[in-house]
Amino acid sequence: MSTKENVQRKKRVEWVYSILPVNIALGPIGTFVSLSLLQSGGVSMGTVYVSLAATVFNAVSIPAAIVWGLASDRLHQRKLIIVTSYALTTVVLFSFFFARSFSAIIFVYAMVSFITAASATPLNLLVMETEPKNRWAIGFAKLSLVASLGSILGYVLSAVWAQFLPVVWLIIPLGVLSLTSAAASVVLIQEPGFVFEREVITMQRQGFFHRMSTFPMIFLTVPRPADFNRTFKGLQHELTSYVPLLYISIVIFYFATGIFNTAMVPVLRSHSLTESEVYGVTVAALVAQVIAFRYAGRIIAKSSLTRVASRSLVLRGASYAILGVASVFVLGVWFIVPTLIFYPLASGIAYGIYYTASNTMVFDAIKGHKQGSALGVYSAIVGVSTTIGCLISGIVSVFLGFHTTFILAGALLWIAALLTSRLANRAHDTG
Numbered sequence: 001m002s003t004k005e006n007v008q009r010k011k012r013v014e015w016v017y018s019i020l021p022v023n024i025a026l027g028p029i030g031t032f033v034s035l036s037l038l039q040s041g042g043v044s045m046g047t048v049y050v051s052l053a054a055t056v057f058n059a060v061s062i063p064a065a066i067v068w069g070l071a072s073d074r075l076h077q078r079k080l081i082i083v084t085s086y087a088l089t090t091v092v093l094f095s096f097f098f099a100r101s102f103s104a105i106i107f108v109y110a111m112v113s114f115i116t117a118a119s120a121t122p123l124n125l126l127v128m129e130t131e132p133k134n135r136w137a138i139g140f141a142k143l144s145l146v147a148s149l150g151s152i153l154g155y156v157l158s159a160v161w162a163q164f165l166p167v168v169w170l171i172i173p174l175g176v177l178s179l180t181s182a183a184a185s186v187v188l189i190q191e192p193g194f195v196f197e198r199e200v201i202t203m204q205r206q207g208f209f210h211r212m213s214t215f216p217m218i219f220l221t222v223p224r225p226a227d228f229n230r231t232f233k234g235l236q237h238e239l240t241s242y243v244p245l246l247y248i249s250i251v252i253f254y255f256a257t258g259i260f261n262t263a264m265v266p267v268l269r270s271h272s273l274t275e276s277e278v279y280g281v282t283v284a285a286l287v288a289q290v291i292a293f294r295y296a297g298r299i300i301a302k303s304s305l306t307r308v309a310s311r312s313l314v315l316r317g318a319s320y321a322i323l324g325v326a327s328v329f330v331l332g333v334w335f336i337v338p339t340l341i342f343y344p345l346a347s348g349i350a351y352g353i354y355y356t357a358s359n360t361m362v363f364d365a366i367k368g369h370k371q372g373s374a375l376g377v378y379s380a381i382v383g384v385s386t387t388i389g390c391l392i393s394g395i396v397s398v399f400l401g402f403h404t405t406f407i408l409a410g411a412l413l414w415i416a417a418l419l420t421s422r423l424a425n426r427a428h429d430t431g
Contacts (some may be wrong), residue, residue: 258389
């Protein structure tokens with residue numbers, strides 16, 4: 001390869017690093033919002049508002065996926081959408097500094113959901129449009145690595161900041177980081193000479209995985225009632241029940257995940273963990289998650305997809321339930337001990353392995369001429385089930401206690417594991 005070609009290739013891939021600062025900024029923003037609401041309303045009322053904030057955030061993400069997906073197809077300008085997204089994200093992040101009421105914080109958080117969805121599809125398409133096909137897997141791996149590193153650094157920054165400075169001021173460096181990404185994108189991103197439609201992402205395994213890990217909804221078409229009927233009517237017969245049964249198990253997974261994740265920060269604060277310690281707990285889970293994603297492929301290769309997925313769900317559910325029991329019997333700051341053991345197991349190891357296995361199953365299942373409608377149904381049920389889970393979480397936590405919330409989430413995951421294990425004899429289980 002000539003020196004000129006090396007320089008051109010370097011320019012093509014350098015743009016990936018422009019996403020690092022904004023991922024540092026956005027990584028801890030959900031925890032920042034939860035801590036802000038809990039600080040203002042106390043554990044009881046704060047938990048209700050945390051639940052509402054998470055519910056609104058996830059509800060907004062559904063139309064956001066549709067709107068920005070259509071914008072990506074119509075505009076065909078990756079750089080414009082990405083730079084605009086990061087610039088608007090900067091404005092929204094700084095808006096948190098002026099949001100003092102519960103409703104204002106929740107509204108700004110909803111705007112974060114809508115605006116940050118804009119860059120998900122263009123970033124994935126840029127990898128495919130700026131790298132030769134034989135390097136797509138490497139490009140997506142780098143994009144994932146930079147995004148994951150950004151989230152971890154964001155939580156580390158937040159943990160250190162909260163140790164010495166008021167959390168409300170954290171929004172200043174986070175906003176500056178987002179602005180840095182906007183500026184870096186202006187300099188590093190070049191509009192590709194040719195463009196792909198969004199459908200290309202769903203045809204390539206690595207692209208599909210990365211797109212769903214960054215934003216687990218992609219609407220090639222807006223699903224209609226007939227699409228849901230077509231997807232789930234196969235449940236009546238064993239030979240055609242693979243896809244509906246898979247979707248139902250995934251619905252339960254996201255429902256349980258919404259229930260558990262929404263209550264995590266409130267339960268930590270209820271045990272008197274400091275804001276810095278709350279951020280630190282998530283760092284441990286994210287590091288475990290990166291490790292899990294790194295080795296998930298090897299684990300899956302040694303067994304069937306359904307066996308790996310169901311066992312991961314059992315582990316995640318058991319970790320949830322154990323944390324629920326520990327929240328009753330382990331008092332005060334000592335709750336951090338079981339949390340540092342079982343939270344990384346649930347949200348790191350089990351999640352990374354299950355997510356890889358389940359997305360492989362979905363990728364294999366949706367291939368065909370009805371791919372757009374099947375993926376639209378999948379995206380809709382993921383968004384709705386997560387949203388409902390977040391809403392239920394606050395109600396259960398306040399009236400029945402955090403231990404009930406966690407045990408309920410764990411039990412639901414065991415049901416999902418049972419349904420997933422029943423897929424073993426269906427046609428699409430590839431192992």
